[in-house]
Amino acid sequence: MTTVEKIKPLVLIVDDNSTNIDLLVNTLKKDYRLGVAKNGQKALDYTEKHLPDLILLDIMMPGMNGYEVCGRLKTATRTKDIPVIFITAMTETAHKTRAFEAGALDYITKPFHTAEVKARVKTHLSLKKAREHEIYIASKIQKTLLLGQPPRDINGIQIAQLTIPSQKVDGDFYDFFKINNQCFDLVVGDVMGKGIPAALLGAAIKSHFLRVLNELIRLTDKKEFPDPEKIISSVHSSMIDQLEDIETFVTLCYARFDMAKYLLSFVDCGHMRTIHFHADSNRCSLLRGVNMPLGFPEQEPFKQTLVSFQPGDLFVFYSDGLTEAKNQDGVLYGEKRLVDFVQKNAIMESKELINIIRKDVVAFSQSDIFDDDLTCVLVGIEKKSTSQALSDKAKLEIKNDLTELARVRDFVRNFCEGIPGFPLDNNRINLIELAVTEVTANIIKHAYGEHTGERIQINALLLDDKIVLQFYDWGKAFDPKSVPLPVFDGSQSGGFGLHIISHTVDEVVYSRDKKGRNCASLEIKL
Template identity: 30%
Template structure:
């Protein structure tokens, strides 16, 4: 057939298909059949098809360009209903380091090397199977084991029944951003750590050594790593000690700088007053506080800052403490005779509030065993999840319990911190800087020349929870038991070292920087080493050591049990676990060492 245009009588052009066919009639005469067919609709359909084909071609070309652009930037994968990868683009292979055949057919979750947070994949698949789009960040693992991070959008493809039949994941490599954020966070933390280290060295003094009749424990923790709290110790003589504590309004570096300035001003004023009146007694605490006030208040008012302070002077021979409170939290005095707390409350304003303020001092008589706590409000105002403050009453309760127990200042401070942490919750944050200094008056065990006055007087001290810091433990035990045979000292020291090592390695640590507290006690018949720590108690019974060499467990506890006459374990104070080692003097033979005697074990 031939297609052509036919003019109708009306003058219209009609597209037709013309066909001619020849045939014979009766076998002789030839005829021709002319067929005309209107093809208007066919041509219209043909034009529509050509247009659709052109549009489809253009669309395919556009999709190809978009896929090229997507593949250049994004990591694309397709996952079936069972979570198995059915397709990955080249970018996925490039970033992960895997070949296509190593990825296709693998469970999608395995691509992350178990790096994702718990519950992430359960939430992801729950949303996808309900036809919802999931967006989030996740970690995958490269072929060489290194992690990389992606921001991912996962979209379900729905079938005719409206249910998902596969899922498309489009991801962007955000490893560089993630590493930059981590590096920035590390740099910030390093800056805070350096600032805190500088502060610990410059703003927080260390108690002077060989101060007869006084034992001290202190701790501070800044809400921003660097605190506005401060304290310093000044030894004024063989039996006199002065302690200045303060809390600058605000937090962070600015508060710490002001605290450093106040501490420097205190020392400068003390030296100037002492030099001006050489033949007179030392300047009194009230004189010092008023001089600090006169020199700093104007500048503090200009800066819009104030500082609360307490200044305490201990006279060990007179058994008194003279104190000035400049708007600081009250001093808590625990009486050893009654184990009750007395509140020493001042009524003066903080330094930096009013130029006309005048500070006065008070003197309180102390008894042996009395303990004083000086603290900042960050301690008493610690909050729990319900917004309730810890409060002074709870502090007094802990102080009374630890006093009745006879705990050292370090033990008391550890128990107080542990109780506050329990009250605030394991994830509780410090909303304010918190500082505490505990001072106890006790019998003078050592004389000024370092000799022992009474070996029966208990000795309490603290050691860092580090294996290379345990040497003083042996020296102190040897000093307490200097009148005993060397073998006695060796066995007691051996048991104490094993106990301390077990605590450091296996005892855990909930409180930052909490020390290992040690108490040495003796009477006429035996010596005792008590080790108290913040952490986990040991199991109820010591396992027998494996002498085959297949396991190293059990040797430490076995040595402890057989080096002394009795080992006991208990939790005597909130948050504080105790191991007590008892060894009797002048025992001719320890029956436990020859394997025939019964060992006494006391476990919680």
């Protein structure tokens, strides 16, 4: 855009007749930079190399004629939007029609008036400039309004995204909605249509999602986030009139990743099939929903589909721009190629993988300019081992004071909730909290008794199939056998602690080392 404004536009004149060339050069040289080609092949070479802003093309030339040159220019993504004006002595309607069919924008017959040539060239260049400006605006809308930022603090997940805007922005959009530290929603979509209308509609849909989420959350209990199918139904009913008015529709996939349950629930509305790579079998499956795109008037109720996943799995969401990228022979990149490529490289980190997907599509189409927007969002489920190193050990030291019990519980809860894959549900964590409260209270009350200013050290360890919680104190020795069995008839107020501990964790070991340090070690199987 800016280069077009600063320097004179480049016009290519293609003609085999020197007299005609001279005439056109003299007519245009004051206002434009000019290139000249004397046959079809030279015209194609010049265009490929210099990308002129407009081409004046003679029809009758030896070798490749003007129709053929024009046809070739129109099939290549890089050159298909360059305006072509035919200049020829042939005046019959059939010829003009054929020229337009070949992709010409306009037609000037010889002998021509210089004023007419000037006027038509000027008109088409300003139309081109207007089209480019629209694309510029639309791509601005896309960058700022259509593409959301992924949540950064969801445990056990890697998100990477790729967008290559096309020359004709076509309303691809995606966004993320974080529900809590273990759950987020992702929506990817594609508006039918191109340019500013599609981009604006995409932005409107995104704002509808935000509004609907807001309303649904206000209506329901705050702990209950509305289901994806409920969200899509509400967005659809609030937009159907507008979509019908402008006669368009939207394909999308709305997916919720629940890292506590390792469950994906998604509503697919005619979008591209999402790829699910399974780490255990090293194979991919394709996720397809049962719903029609948004904007289709008579909709069955929207239905969501549930899919469970495992550590190491990977999900690939994308727009048709990716699988419909063409090579120079018009062959599509295709779903199968993408699936095979993902399967072969799924071991990589999401960010790396998305980079090589980009490289593969560019290498395939031998171009980094595409007909459609190309968007792709990867959601990788981290393997347990990769994040284990971060949280496999934790330490806490407390005073021998009963007011510290809450800290012990918080420490243990945080540790349990931070285990990748979330093998412990809330009920089990509640029981573990109970056990550690009893252990700590016993140490404070019995091992240290009346002594103040003493310390208790607590280690939490994550091993392959269990967690170990160790409580160290330097108080009196403790022999569990010396403690009488609990009485459950209501006649005693105490004596339940050891019973609770042994019934809430999988194993308890009490020991004392030579330095007089007591250790209570609790094991919880995962």
